Amino acid sequence: MKKTDLLVIGGSAGGILSAMTARKVYGDIDITIIRDTEKVMVPCGIPYIYGTLHDTNKNVIPDAGINEAKINLMVDKVVKIDRAEKTVITESNETVAYKKLIIATGSLPIVPTFIPGHDLENIYGVLKNQNYLDRLLEKVQAANNVTVIGGGFIGVEFAEQIRLLGKNVTLIELADACLWQAFDKSFTDDIEASMKENGIKLMTGTKVTKFIGTKAVEAVEVEGGEQIPTDLVILGLGVKPNAELAKNAGITTNSKGAIIVDQYTRTNDPDIFAVGDCAMKSCFFTGQDVPVLLASTAAMEAKIAGSNAFQLRLVRANKGTISAFSTKIFGKTVAAAGITESKANNEGFATMIGEFSTLDRHPGSLPGAQKTTIKLMFSKCSGVILGAQISGGEGVAEMINVLSLAIQKGATATELNTMQVATHPLVTASPIAYPVNAAAMNAIATNCKHLNEGLVI
């Protein structure tokens, strides 16, 4: 029987970073990762295999970090956790004893068993398994008509990448807009316009009723009866926590099947932690369950788990998921953090909004200038930031992290209006028109007008 101090199940972002953090924080302890694949795919990189990398081997998370940190690596599948014995048992019948265990088993794509024909050939979910993704690569390259179902990030990114190959691409989304969980209408309108301009056939507000075909899929039928000729379907319907292993060991899960954890990522077993997609997520603002399964969220939780595994050391509890996203679609970067205006309205927040557009170079005559558009939302009376949406050039991808930190620290509109920033002609907007400052000012201004009544100037 092998023995280890800290055992981590799962080799993607959450698992790797849990182990590496524990190495830094606890020094010379014995740490082991068990993962069920020889190589690990960069999860968010998967869409880019298809239109940019053309090879799954170019999308591998390198093992160098694990090796340098002297973390033991076992490629095997854990089939049982024995909490009484504090061991796990693997498919190849190895037993590994742990002192502390971190579960980072991730998620599995939702399979639409409710749609007739779902088991026809050439209908692919987005598993993270390399062999499966290799088969999908062959299918993508051979296909002419690809239908992507689901207009979340994965669906939109797959549609964009496959369209770059010149294939006919149809994207079907049940809701009124793609990416509606992260963006309000003005942003989704803009993203959708760009997808259409680039030749994607976009069907929002559309329900898939049937997959048609004899052996392989030949068409996708939607409500109303229209049939879209299709050689290949890619399903981007979201994911569900992969927590059966934990559940079978008596670890408590919630109604969505996610492992219930406290603010230090601890489960109901004091020696067992859970991080990433397999663990529950709650909203930073409301504490309610949120369907945000992101590698960057997993990474944050992994740092909390790895630091606190043997002693509560990193007294930065997980106060909830901020939902900080970014992506790039046909050359435009879009990003969001916090909640959208429509979600805020549904939750009952009184809000004040500030919007602003400018160029991301100054003067705007400099090469590469792109328009940046930002929307900030604040609590109307406290002025505390609730959400941010930005689109523009690549700088947007880091600008959103300014807002993510602002949310984490409860920054107000006034603080963001007068926050000091670095600006430079070649790489940012003008200091006169820095988007975060300017949008915060516009939000304040909407609230200032009545203050002028009675003011003698």
Place this chain on the structure above:
Amino acid sequence: MKKTDLLVIGGSAGGILSAMTARKVYGDIDITIIRDTEKVMVPCGIPYIYGTLHDTNKNVIPDAGINEAKINLMVDKVVKIDRAEKTVITESNETVAYKKLIIATGSLPIVPTFIPGHDLENIYGVLKNQNYLDRLLEKVQAANNVTVIGGGFIGVEFAEQIRLLGKNVTLIELADACLWQAFDKSFTDDIEASMKENGIKLMTGTKVTKFIGTKAVEAVEVEGGEQIPTDLVILGLGVKPNAELAKNAGITTNSKGAIIVDQYTRTNDPDIFAVGDCAMKSCFFTGQDVPVLLASTAAMEAKIAGSNAFQLRLVRANKGTISAFSTKIFGKTVAAAGITESKANNEGFATMIGEFSTLDRHPGSLPGAQKTTIKLMFSKCSGVILGAQISGGEGVAEMINVLSLAIQKGATATELNTMQVATHPLVTASPIAYPVNAAAMNAIATNCKHLNEGLVI
């Protein structure tokens, strides 16, 4: 006699933004800007006239914002402020009465009158006047051997831009390193190596003793006697506050000639404010005078002045200058915020340092991946962030603003280690290796080791 509610003297970043902020905050008042040039140069864009824009007209701050905000614009020079009458008098003998006055008269380049030969022809400081910069453009285009004196931002940027034209460029800096006020040695070494690789002759630790020539400059002599053949000298020796006008009106200035202001940018006259390069700057950490004259600092002060001119509304006082900078030199972006390690040592701070390098795409096989190198510095016992330095691709320019906000909000290493970020394969580092998180972890780790003594795992 003209009358206005709010009068602003100066039409660059500080002046424009003071006026525009007041328009948003106070609604329908009368606002006037007086500036002494027909067109206003983007101040930080000036170096890029020479190697990129090739035309001063491409480096103009547009008047659209002022016009849209219905701000009166007078092109004239204020020669006197009459505080008793609450008027200003201009060169063309106009009198303008104000209720509140914001002085944003900027700075003037330091002229080395202490160096013999300083008044030879073809020795240029960096004034912000368009006609002057047009003459310099002709000189640059005609020159073969250009010597830049001063290795601060302006000097380095001019040297890079003129080198891009294929000219012989020598850069002379008195201190041991270029950009030493913003960066520690590992960063300045890297920047200097890039300048040398790109053909700039770099002379650090070198004192200019004489300009040699009959009518125009022919050589620059340095300590030790070496003479550098030179057709054109560009002086980047720093700037001094342009505050004579204020001083002559009895407004208090400090020993460096800067207008003394309180945290709301108010001078000793309750109706007069001062912002930007003409106003004093104090360090965010120590309160001491700092020589940081940046458009982005002026912008922050302008927002405070514009908001608070008639009533203290924006109760975000200026807590001091964070010194957030960025620039791009031969394709690499470098940025800094807060204080350097060497300055922290001089000030007596006990520090902990975290450094980290990674690629700014994930997987690193994606097109355009560049290495990002980050150094974060924290107060050793409180863990509060003191400074950040980053180099890499263009994303660095916004990533530094995450750290600038972190400084403003007093974020700790633990908070930055676990801060939630948006990451995406095409535009950022991996969530496993996000530079801010990872460098903060490394800083914490340096302090963790002794905690393991006595811990039973």
